[in-house]
Amino acid sequence: LGMDFGQRKAKAEKMFGLMDVFLKNDSVSLQKDILDHVEYTVARSRFSFDDFEAYQALSHSIRDRLIERWHDTHLYVKKQDPKRVYFLSLEFLMGRSMTNSVINLGIRDQYADALNQLGFEFEVLAEQEGDAALGNGGLARLSACLMDSLATLDYPAWGYGLRYQYGLFRQIILDGFQLEQPDYWLNFGNPWEIERVHVSYSVKFYGTVEEEDLDGERTKVWIPGETVEAVAYDNPIPGYGTRSALNLRLWAAKPSDKYDMESYNTGDYINAIMNRQKAETISNVLYPDDRSYQGKELRLKQQYFFVSASLQDIIRRFKDNHQNFDELPDKVALQINDTHPALAIVELMRMLLDEEHLDWNRAFEITCKIFSFTTHTVEPGGLEKVPVDLLGHLLPRHLQIIYEINYKFMEELKKIIGQDYDRLSRMSIIEEGAVKNVRVANLSIVCSHTVNGVSKVHLQLLKERVFKDFCELWPQKFHYKTNGVTQRRWVVVSNPNLCSLISKWLGTESWIRNVDLLGGLRQYATDPDLQREWKMAKKVNKLRLAEYIETLSGVKVSLDAMFDVQVKRIHEYKRQLLNILGVIHRFDCIKNMSASDKGKVVPRVCIIGGKAAPGYDIAKKIIKLCHAVADKINNDADVGDLLKLVFIPDYNVSVAELVIPGSDLSQHISTAGHEASGTGSMKFLMNGCLLLATADGSTVEIMEEVGAENMFIFGAKLDEIPALREKGASLKAPLQFARVVRMVRDGYFGFEDYFKSLCDTLEEEKDFYLLGYDFTSYLEAQAAADRAFVDQEKWTQMSILSTAGAGKFSSDRTIEEYAKHTWGIEPCKCPF
Ligand code: GL7
Known part of the structure; x- marks a missing residue:
């Protein structure tokens, strides 16, 4: 602008003199900052604003801090x-973005404190964000x-x-x-x-x-x-x-x-x-x-x-x-x-x-x-x-x-x-x-x-x-490059209880950047103190989830039940239908049990959630079937707390943050050869949920890390599938399977005309995803999960070992591999 170097330098110095070098993060500065944003950005009086306006002001205050770092990173990288x-x-x-941002910026506690002083709660404001x-x-x-x-x-x-x-x-x-x-x-x-x-x-x-x-x-x-x-x-x-x-x-x-x-x-x-x-x-x-x-x-x-x-x-x-x-x-x-x-x-x-x-x-x-x-x-x-x-x-x-x-x-x-x-x-x-x-x-x-x-x-x-x-x-x-998920979002943000527990037992927070350290939990897997604290953390998360379920669906669920979850997009190959048929089978068994046998049943809350593509007819029928079965089961006095089925609507990232930490068991049951990787399983694993899964996609690698003995693996193997498909109609489905399909077909849950085409996909010659073939081993895996759950000590040990084995499935590892072997890039860290 026509200025020589000296003039430009003088101008820059004057400008910097007017600014703090960085925004301050002490409680008083943060409070002032939030109130300024209430008044000048949100344009509400600082003496009268509601939770949403507080969220807006808070997010602008966080955004300012993000922008500082973002500018500095850009300038530095540009120069390098x-x-x-x-x-x-x-x-x-x-x-x-909000909770994730303050955690990554390392100022979560400071903000929580500042908000408390102003009479607000961080978690409550975080719920305002879409x-x-x-x-x-x-x-x-x-x-x-x-x-x-x-x-x-x-x-x-x-x-x-x-x-x-x-x-x-x-x-x-x-x-x-x-x-x-x-x-x-x-x-x-x-x-x-x-x-x-x-x-x-x-x-x-x-x-x-x-x-x-x-x-x-x-x-x-x-x-x-x-x-x-x-x-x-x-x-x-x-x-x-x-x-x-x-x-x-x-x-x-x-x-x-x-x-x-x-x-x-x-x-x-x-x-x-x-x-x-x-x-x-x-x-x-x-x-x-x-x-x-x-x-x-x-x-x-x-x-x-x-x-x-x-x-x-x-x-x-x-x-x-x-x-x-x-x-x-x-x-x-x-x-x-x-x-x-x-x-x-x-x-x-x-x-x-x-x-x-x-x-x-x-x-x-x-x-x-x-x-x-x-x-x-x-x-x-x-x-x-x-x-x-x-x-x-x-x-x-x-x-x-x-x-x-x-x-x-x-x-x-x-x-x-x-x-x-x-x-x-x-x-x-x-x-x-x-x-x-x-x-x-x-x-x-x-x-x-x-x-x-x-x-x-x-x-x-x-x-x-x-x-x-x-x-x-x-x-x-x-x-x-095996997929991964970020432990920041999927443990630190969404499961603060487990996060502090892990840091306490590992004696460091370094696992948040170096997730291999999770392996250090193995040595404590049978320690009664860790087990007690681990179970308590899970219980708190289950309580949060139970409250959510009750508000959404009116269904009251018992915290002593095993929370058995399948949340993902609805697809035939992901076999939510296999899950529902398994639930029907369990229901049928309970209905036909003597009172003393009922005493031995492990109570379950089966949770399914996911969206179907708007034009995907069969997937939409699966959603309807889930609701029809849930209506029947949840209102059956013979069954009571032994079995509940709930569908969680509008499954998305923030719902996942609530559901995953509160699960005991999670299902990843695609027909082998159909899931390229799957990443939901990795989030559950990090949160100490046991996996009930087929040997498909990344589950095969999870088995290598966690040990199949700490999981419930079932189903036809990848190399068996072509021959099984070839056999088609001659593959007789087991009687138990025929019986539950019949219940749906005959209108036990109502809507028989509507479910007809869905049942047709299960006919032996059409059962492309092999639900009939896999049904027996699926039920066996479910029975094994029941047995494991009865022994809570064993279960908790398996849960700790799941988290301990999750290190490989961090997206940090994925990125390191891409950076080194595919992109040829090096870190470029701003030295401030
Ligand atoms: C998917 C795969 O189905 C899934 O298995 C994989 O984990 C994911 C990420 O690699 O990519 N492919 C795909 O089209 N969608 C997926 O989720 C929508």
Whole structure:
């Protein structure tokens, strides 16, 4: 601004003189700060404000502290200019931010104290916050856990995604049926984000591609038909036990301010405005299906919108310090979370070719050195496809580039495998047929240096099934990084009782950053004092959960019962139906028992929760069946406290924080070979819940760490499944199974017409997920859990050993592996 160095320095000194170096965190400063925000930010009188207004003021006060660290981290990393990883994901399931933020900032107690002085309670205000539910299920929550670990471990990283105005629908249950309600989560403002009106990029759609002469060379020029602005909303992600705070940058669509002169000249001013406004629909709503792709134009627009804005941002940052694109792979690692952001590959190619004018080979080589791809799918049929016509209409230049990549890939491939046309056509990025499709996974594999699965078993399935041809071609490209979850959110935030207990017995809080230390609990697993305290912590959490259940459903549950929980998205392969049929069997047994036998029954509270995709009919019937069975059981005087079944509605991150710590047993019972990893099990494990599970996904690794003797494992093994399916109808289901299915079919729980199609899926020749086959071993595993529960000492020991064996399943370990083996990045810790 025309100032010389001396003048600038003097100005900076004056400004710093006016500011405290850092905001203060003593109780008086915090109280003053909160009251200032009540008065000036929330604009309520400091003499009169309610819990929600107090929450708003509190969150702004915390946000100020987040921003300090976030600025410092950015300035430092910018100066160091290390290689950064950019984590691209269409979904981030962050849940609530407040408690997590104060814990990671290390000022939870100070705030609690300050609030007490003001006559408020931290926990009560924390309940005012809504969930940020910008994702569907495990994949989206994994992204959130990975961000927490990246920040905690001081890695130079950014997250990029979409700022949906409507998050995942809220599940309402009416007469036992699921209804979906829109989640307009921004209604009450969102203090955890920072709107960046000046960080915005134009994103182009539609139009045509023309050739132009540039310095004697022919280049392609894309003349777009529509332009939309992407505006950044930044969400600071604080690390634990460090001053680092990363950025999760989410893009919102806004109308472009580049005038569309033609429409303004038509005289139809109102319509012209309305048309512009349509631009905003791009980031309006999250698609609620967690794994089916319908080739919808809006979905493709969302994908391109977010990758285009992100790449413009990333390349701009690179160009601040570098001119030579050969350095790009030394500075940038791009991680695509499943295939959803795969257009980033093509967009980078387009930018390098058409805007930076690199030649094809150089651009392609750079691109392939930058991208890594993690797949979360086990079904070849579940892989994303985009109709060629749709893609060509929306992104004409990108389709050309995809064709070119494919042409060159096919030529190379022919040289290696010869004229094996079947294999060539399977591996082609373009699927031929009545409708031509782009196979997004093939594109991602061809253009990434590394492809990761999400568990050991998953990699095996990739090799044998999903990506067999590619694994044979490039065995060195395929790896796995077992998923993990963050112990900050899933123990420290959600289970403070257990957290302090662990720290007390380990004599340190270091396990919160170095979770392997949990293994130190093993030596105390039989110590009566720890056992007593451990049981007490569990009881307090069960009480919290019991109260929640009673308020929601009116069902009173006994704290002496075993809380047996299955919470996750509703899917046939996850077999909530097996669970419900098991409950019916238990009910049937109790009904037919003598009084003395009843005295030996281990009382159970069976808890099921989860959302079904709105168009997934069978999943919705499973929810209804759960309610119908619950109605019958919970009102049966013969059964009483021996068995209760409750469905917890609207399962989300904050509900999980309540349910998981209060569970004794948790079920992860997918048919082997269908769960790529599963991460819920890891959260339960950390919280000392015993697992009743099949040997699927990451459970196989959990067995290695915890020991199968401390779990209840059942069911057909992965390698037995194909033969079992082959046998089909000749696999006679056990009588017990036939009996419970019959009860549903014959209307014992009502609604027999409605449940008919659900029962049909269990007929021997149609029982694809092998519920009938696995039923016997499922009941045996349940009986083993009962026996273990009777011996509370043994049970508590198994519970302690579960937590002790959970170390491997921290997302910190996952991130270390990605950083070292996939991204090639190093920590960059600000030295203040
Ligand atoms: C999933 C897998 O189904 C799940 O097993 C895995 O733990 C998760 C994270 O890797 O990814 N894949 C997927 O499409 N969704 C998942 O949760 C929605």
